[in-house]
Amino acid sequence: MDLLNQILVDTNQLAALLTDPAVNHIGYVYSMGFKEAMVLTNDAWKERVAGIPHNSFLIAASFDPAKFGNALEFDKEVVLLRVLGPANLPQDVDMLRTRIEHSQRRTADELFGEDVHDGLDPLTHAELQYGGLKCRVLGTFYLDDGHLKLGSDIENYMSSTRLRVFKPRGNALASIVNHINQEVLAKSIEEAKKSGFSGLPTPIEIGTVRYTSTARLHRGASEPKVPVRIQPSDFLARRTAVLGMTRTGKSNTVKTTVAAVTMAAKRDGIKVGQIIFDINGEYANANHQDDGSSIADVFGTECIRYRAIETPGFEDLRTNFYVETEQGLNLIQALFRADTSPFSGQDLDNFMTSTLEEPNISDHSEHTRWEVLQAVFQCILYRAGYQAPSGFTVKVPLSKNLVKQISDYASSQTPPEQVVIPASDKVALSEASAWFETIRAYNLKLRDAQKAAGQPILGLKSSTAGNPWVDPNLESFLNILARENSKSQAFGGYRAIVKYRPYHSSRRAADVTSEVIQHLLAGKIVILDLSAGPVEVRSVLSERIARQIFERSFKEMNEGKVPQNMVIYVEEAHNLIGKKEELTATWPRIAKEGAKAKIAFVYATQEPSSIHPNILANTENWFVTHLNNDDELRALGKFYDFADFQDSLKTAQDVGFARIKTLSSPFVVPTQINRFTPDQLKVELQNIAAAKSGGI
Structure with a gap:
């Protein structure tokens, strides 16, 4: 590679996506359309790149990154693909017959033969290694005014395609899954500044790329774990769904999000009030999932807990009926x-x-x-x-x-x-x-x-x-x-x-709703532990508190003021937000209109089909783990490209294995969510405090 081309590769974000092409090459596009691409691959090439898992990302290009300066202008693009499954080749019937006939001729001493060709002649073995992959076209990377940009489709395809296909790994994969278009980034900065941040908050490292439940090769010792980052501003004044069966990592995802928003707000010295409607007491109390800690333990006086029964360490959620x-x-x-x-x-x-x-x-x-x-x-x-x-x-x-x-x-x-x-x-x-x-x-x-x-x-x-x-x-x-x-x-x-x-609580001196709102205005984390006390408190008190938060924020907005940033988290949301709720009811209104008044809405449930359709339709961010029901999967498959993951979502039950679609990302990224780490968060809090006081 001459010096000029080396400089172009080093500085060109598009060419940088094709890192080490001789190693990462896995095949050729042999058929192309606007929505799908068929890829010819080979077992030897798969082995070289630690396998090609289901739902993994591939990239296709016709230029040589080492000679990018010599490439035709028409070829200066990279097509992003996702593996959907196998594709039939014209010779598959003949290849199948050959495999069957070869197995029929085996002898007992060939049960575990050491021959790398498995008893076949080298030419036949080489022919049998070829196979096809059916891939979804996710978009096209290209250069726009010197910046890497991703379009959500392709504008042209050639019948006599010259596209070579590569598996992105390491830094190239990190660039793909964390890519944000320049105009989206500028909008995020603008929105962040409106929310009080001095600039774009530091992205949250939510987890690492994970394609399948079996993670022996693509996440093995020889393969670096690729971080997945999301923007804190994606959550402010937005709707977020956390979907999945019990014990698959929903609460861990919510805890990580709460902590990340808090940290981002502290770094920029702004106030973001967060309130959690905690149906099962997972956030208010320490349990084994939190390394013996909880959100309240991590954030101390920054976190206020409420219960509907008298409990040490908790404020009373009930109202004094004699006073109020x-x-x-x-x-x-x-x-x-x-x-x-x-x-x-x-x-x-x-x-x-x-x-x-x-x-x-x-x-x-x-x-x-x-x-x-x-x-x-x-x-x-x-x-x-x-x-x-x-x-x-x-x-x-x-x-x-x-x-x-x-x-x-x-x-x-x-x-x-x-x-x-x-x-x-x-x-x-x-x-x-x-x-x-x-x-x-x-x-x-x-x-x-x-x-x-x-x-x-x-x-x-x-x-x-x-x-x-x-x-x-x-x-x-x-x-x-x-x-x-x-x-x-x-x-x-x-x-x-x-x-x-x-x-009723005789020890209260003021209305609990007013008190909760004051804590939120001060930028506190408020946890309403709804696991204790009367069951009806879930629907009645929760709705009343949510409604008054909503009404107060809208009142400020209608008066020409900028409302306080608030994030509402609802655990087991199907218990509070019914599918048949009227659009004028509190929860659908928060989901549909809350963003206007700086209210973010995060809801977690294992039954997406039971959530009001208006809420689902207005959701920008999605975290989905395991769903075991075809009806739920069909409901989810109506949104973005989640239909590609239906089989995986139904079978993979690994804790924290999520498929993520955020406002800033144009496609779903399969991710292993990081574990909520109280000790690490406490250290980070100390560092932020020290930096604010001039100690660092």
């Missing part, structure tokens, strides 16, 4: 709707459709009604056995007009009735409950008396003007408290909400 009355009532209503309850009645229907949203305090009349309704709700909780915070008091109505109406009516009776009136408008729950039952009883008595006298039926009046003080909404709440309807007939009343007590 609106949230408490909403949660009870959601639980009741999702439940099969034996309780019914008009008053209960009114209760389950009412609201405790606080009106504007400037509207004095409405705000007073809200205060009364809230106080009755708190008394209903008390009667239903919800534990109240220590020393909790209720503000009760003690207006002069109200007290006078009750007192006047009681004293007019024969004999006069005794009424216990609270000494203060702030009383204990027991006293407040008794006072509200007194109000209810006298309201009914006054209404009966007015009816008997032929007067307008008002009951207690809000003022001397004669407006009714107990409106229909308050009447239903009072009836539930007393467990009697307005006709004095007994019914379930507050017993209808007794079973929802586990969702």
